Amino acid sequence: MSERDEQTGYDAHAIEQKWLQAWDDLDPFRADDAAVLSGEREKRYALTMFPYPSGDLHMGHAEVFALHDVISRYWRFRGYEVLNPMGWDSFGLPAENAAIRGGEHPATYTYANIETQFESMKRYGVSFDWSRRLHTSDPEYYRWTQWLFLKFREQGLAYRKNSPVNWCPNDQTVLANEQVLADGTCERCGAEVTKRELTQWYFKTTAYAQELYDCLDDLQDSWIGKVVNAQRNWIGRSEGAHVTFEVAERPGHDITVFTTRPDTLWGATFMVVAADAALAAELVDDEQRASLEAYRDDVRKASDIDRLSTDRPKTGVFLGVHAINPVNGEQIPVWASDYVLADYGTGAVMAVPAHDQRDLDFARAMDLPVRRVVDTGEDDPAETGVATAGAGTYVSSGPLDGLSDKEAGIRAAIDLLEERGRGTGTVNFRLRDWLLSRQRYWGAPIPIVHCPSCGEVPVPEDQLPVELPELRGADLKPKGTSPLGGAREWVEVDCPACGGPAERDTDTMDTFVDSSWYFFRYLSPRDATQAFDPALAQAWGPIDLYIGGDEHAVLHLLYARFFTKVLRDAGLISWDEPFSAYLSQGKVINNGRKMSKSLGNGINLGDQLAEFGVDAVRLTLVFASPPEDNIDWADVSPVGSVRFLQRAWRLANDVTSAPDADPATGDVALRRVTHRTIRDAEQLVEGYRFNVVVARVMELVNATRKAIDSGAGGADPAVREAVETVAILLSMVAPYVAEEMWELLGHAPSVAQAAWPLADEALLVEESVIAVVQIQGKVKARLEVAPDISAADLEHLALADPNVVAAIADRPVRKVVVREPKLVNVVV
Ligand code: ANZ
Numbered sequence: 001m002s003e004r005d006e007q008t009g010y011d012a013h014a015i016e017q018k019w020l021q022a023w024d025d026l027d028p029f030r031a032d033d034a035a036v037l038s039g040e041r042e043k044r045y046a047l048t049m050f051p052y053p054s055g056d057l058h059m060g061h062a063e064v065f066a067l068h069d070v071i072s073r074y075w076r077f078r079g080y081e082v083l084n085p086m087g088w089d090s091f092g093l094p095a096e097n098a099a100i101r102g103g104e105h106p107a108t109y110t111y112a113n114i115e116t117q118f119e120s121m122k123r124y125g126v127s128f129d130w131s132r133r134l135h136t137s138d139p140e141y142y143r144w145t146q147w148l149f150l151k152f153r154e155q156g157l158a159y160r161k162n163s164p165v166n167w168c169p170n171d172q173t174v175l176a177n178e179q180v181l182a183d184g185t186c187e188r189c190g191a192e193v194t195k196r197e198l199t200q201w202y203f204k205t206t207a208y209a210q211e212l213y214d215c216l217d218d219l220q221d222s223w224i225g226k227v228v229n230a231q232r233n234w235i236g237r238s239e240g241a242h243v244t245f246e247v248a249e250r251p252g253h254d255i256t257v258f259t260t261r262p263d264t265l266w267g268a269t270f271m272v273v274a275a276d277a278a279l280a281a282e283l284v285d286d287e288q289r290a291s292l293e294a295y296r297d298d299v300r301k302a303s304d305i306d307r308l309s310t311d312r313p314k315t316g317v318f319l320g321v322h323a324i325n326p327v328n329g330e331q332i333p334v335w336a337s338d339y340v341l342a343d344y345g346t347g348a349v350m351a352v353p354a355h356d357q358r359d360l361d362f363a364r365a366m367d368l369p370v371r372r373v374v375d376t377g378e379d380d381p382a383e384t385g386v387a388t389a390g391a392g393t394y395v396s397s398g399p400l401d402g403l404s405d406k407e408a409g410i411r412a413a414i415d416l417l418e419e420r421g422r423g424t425g426t427v428n429f430r431l432r433d434w435l436l437s438r439q440r441y442w443g444a445p446i447p448i449v450h451c452p453s454c455g456e457v458p459v460p461e462d463q464l465p466v467e468l469p470e471l472r473g474a475d476l477k478p479k480g481t482s483p484l485g486g487a488r489e490w491v492e493v494d495c496p497a498c499g500g501p502a503e504r505d506t507d508t509m510d511t512f513v514d515s516s517w518y519f520f521r522y523l524s525p526r527d528a529t530q531a532f533d534p535a536l537a538q539a540w541g542p543i544d545l546y547i548g549g550d551e552h553a554v555l556h557l558l559y560a561r562f563f564t565k566v567l568r569d570a571g572l573i574s575w576d577e578p579f580s581a582y583l584s585q586g587k588v589i590n591n592g593r594k595m596s597k598s599l600g601n602g603i604n605l606g607d608q609l610a611e612f613g614v615d616a617v618r619l620t621l622v623f624a625s626p627p628e629d630n631i632d633w634a635d636v637s638p639v640g641s642v643r644f645l646q647r648a649w650r651l652a653n654d655v656t657s658a659p660d661a662d663p664a665t666g667d668v669a670l671r672r673v674t675h676r677t678i679r680d681a682e683q684l685v686e687g688y689r690f691n692v693v694v695a696r697v698m699e700l701v702n703a704t705r706k707a708i709d710s711g712a713g714g715a716d717p718a719v720r721e722a723v724e725t726v727a728i729l730l731s732m733v734a735p736y737v738a739e740e741m742w743e744l745l746g747h748a749p750s751v752a753q754a755a756w757p758l759a760d761e762a763l764l765v766e767e768s769v770i771a772v773v774q775i776q777g778k779v780k781a782r783l784e785v786a787p788d789i790s791a792a793d794l795e796h797l798a799l800a801d802p803n804v805v806a807a808i809a810d811r812p813v814r815k816v817v818v819r820e821p822k823l824v825n826v827v828v
């Protein structure tokens with residue numbers, strides 16, 4: 001502390017120590033289940049994404065926790081019973097990779113980091129209810145993750161299938177589609193993702209595709225818009241039709257395609273099936289079989305993104321068979337190619353090269369015919385090589401000829417197909433089932449035993465959790481199969497059904513499974529009898545505000561929504577959506593760039609806290625921008641925050657009136673500012689404009705300082721009222737200094753337990769305005785009126801004014817024009 005600070009300010013680090021201890025003793029943030037169950041108090045469930053324990057907290061955590069604490073503390077002030085829990089998403093690859101490098105156990109890293117982060121979070125002064133702390137890697141937690149897996153399986157929502165899956169050659173594990181980035185690389189390590197044929201566990205997310213999509217409409221206003229759109233795109237709803245073609249060479253054998261343009265059926269000149277789909281192998285004739293197999297091996301190496309890219313040269317193999325077009329009987333050749341995906345739609349497309357660019361590229365590469373059936377007024381795609389995708393007039397399209405409305409064309413085509421029993425209108429989703437098994441160690445083991453006589457046998461509930469065997473260091477090295485397979489004693493078990501020799505499933509669950517239900521576990525984290533208490537879920541749910549990063553906009557939110565719907569259908573909860581509102585915070589960047597080791601522009605949170613103190617760092621983060629915008633640490637001023645906090649604190653030192661002084665006897669002008677600030681803060685917090693709240697508190701601090709220096713000084717009760725308001729508002733952002741102020745003002749034990757100040761409506765009214773009353777355009781009277789006076793009231797007042805009455809005399813009033821609150825014009 002510098003000499004100057006000593007004379008004029010407080011010591012940030014000293015008050016941190018003091019209040020940390022006081023909060024520990026007071027425990028003011030513990031949520032009271034009873035108050036909510038009994039209906040005594042209305043609930044608010046505030047949730048912020050729990051962190052993965054990698055090292056200590058960073059600036060990103062600091063930002064999200066600071067934002068989150070504004071709303072949590074605000075709700076508590078407003079009299080709600082607030083549930084604000086925190087825990088750790090503590091399974092996952094980084095700890096496992098560190099354990100391999102260090103010859104250690106992943107738990108060693110995981111729990112050491114958790115303790116570090118826990119200490120930092122406490123010091124950061126967030127109003128978490130620590131009695132609800134949980135870690136997903138604790139056996140007491142993953143016991144219930146396993147239990148949920150078995151429930152899902154009972155419902156037919158968890159199953160195993162063999163199919164080509166995304167494979168990360170670096171991490172040596174499968175990845176969900178969601179974990180493959182848009183450029184075809186692994187979300188975690190950046191390696192190029194390839195495909196492998198494997199038997200894997202899936203959750204049937206597709207069973208809820210329609211509902212997951214439809215419910216987004218209700219979230220449109222309360223979720224950050226781009227997140228809703230990301231969810232929509234991921235689920236990918238397409239309306240279209242299934243169309244069934246017979247195979248000419250194989251009577252009785254059908255191929256069904258999904259198309260969004262059944263109206264272009266007359267322009268289908270060939271068919272393409274995914275080279276890696278079972279269908280291709282079924283259809284291919286003997287002569288072509290070897291070429292298909294060779295081609296398929298190449299295809300497996302490509303990512304889906306590459307495969308769908310329009311820039312990619314088209315490749316494929318003719319399968320030696322033909323399909324019969326149900327609308328005109330035409331026979332078209334059937335090809336296999338990689339630009340059709342095995343797991344989208346039906347894995348087969350009718351190719352309409354004139355109106356679909358990828359089909360056109362393929363037709364040109366393979367010298368297949370192009371037939372235009374929609375005349376859009378553009379040049380013929382057969383000549384230009386540019387497909388025309390828009391609406392136009394149908395040509396060479398049998399009954400559609402002459403129509404020019406696309407919707408009508410699609411409807412007519414579907415009607416025709418339905419009449420002939422060769423197709424139906426349908427809705428297709430891009431969403432796939434969730435591939436949840438991983439060939440890695442540090443996750444929840446899948447609680448299944450494979451028995452040679454009984455098949456898949458669930459581990460009985462009373463034998464849960466299936467705990468991880470002790471493996472460390474080199475035992476954990478990825479080798480393409482799960483490291484759990486190496487723990488033979490663990491693997492070999494008696495079959496729970498027949499008692500014969502059997503083996504445990506050696507895969508673990510995707511860590512997204514753990515985080516899909518943690519907000520339920522917070523409700524009763526120590527409950528040894530159930531995953532969560534349905535009565536508590538009913539009382540506390542759904543979550544009133546969820547704050548987290550954009551990077552989870554698709555995956556985590558979608559999975560958590562899916563889990564919620566399944567649990568609802570299992571009768572455990574009654575609500576449909578887990579997160580009533582969702583806010584995603586911007587990033588903390590530095591000098592216009594993302595912070596990174598390689599750029600050397602990282603800002604260390606610990607250093608910032610040491611230099612400026614917790615309050616100033618929090619204040620800086622909240623004040624910097626609206627929550628959803630990025631914060632450039634190069635543009636903000638933690639020094640300015642320190643200065644402001646000292647200014648605020650000095651106000652509390654200057655108050656000399658007694659705590660029970662009546663503010664009504666104080667300076668009305670200052671009181672107006674105070675009460676206006678309270679009312680605005682309410683609206684601003686509820687609208688997530690936290691940065692503006694800080695700006696308004698700054699204004700109030702300035703106004704108060706002015707009042708002290710000019711008016712009745714620190715003895716004016718209006719000054720006390722203003723400073724108490726500052727302390728309460730400021731505590732949402734800078735809790736330590738707010739506690740100090742509260743204490744200086746003669747209150748105890750904690751500002752966190754103060755009541756929100758009530759804005760006095762009388763003081764919110766702006767002072768009066770002058771209304772002018774004219775007769776025939778000449779001013780006859782001036783009236784002092786409220787600025788929000790109604791037109792009727794103003795007219796009434798004007799016509800009752802003695803001067804106006806006298807001026808009108810006995811002339812009849814023909815018209816009164818009122819422009820409230822400032823003008824009344826009377827025509828006689
Ligand atoms: C014929 C057609 C004509 C098509 C036309 C488009 C335009 P969305 O909107 O993404 O659902 N398709 C269907 N299954 C496919 C698969 N497994 N892999 C690659 N492409 C596939 O796209 C649906 C369209 O994508 C379908 O409609 C089909 O091509 C293609 F002028 O059928 B269309």
Ligand code: ZN
Binds near residue numbers: 451454495498500
């Ligand atoms: Zn058995």
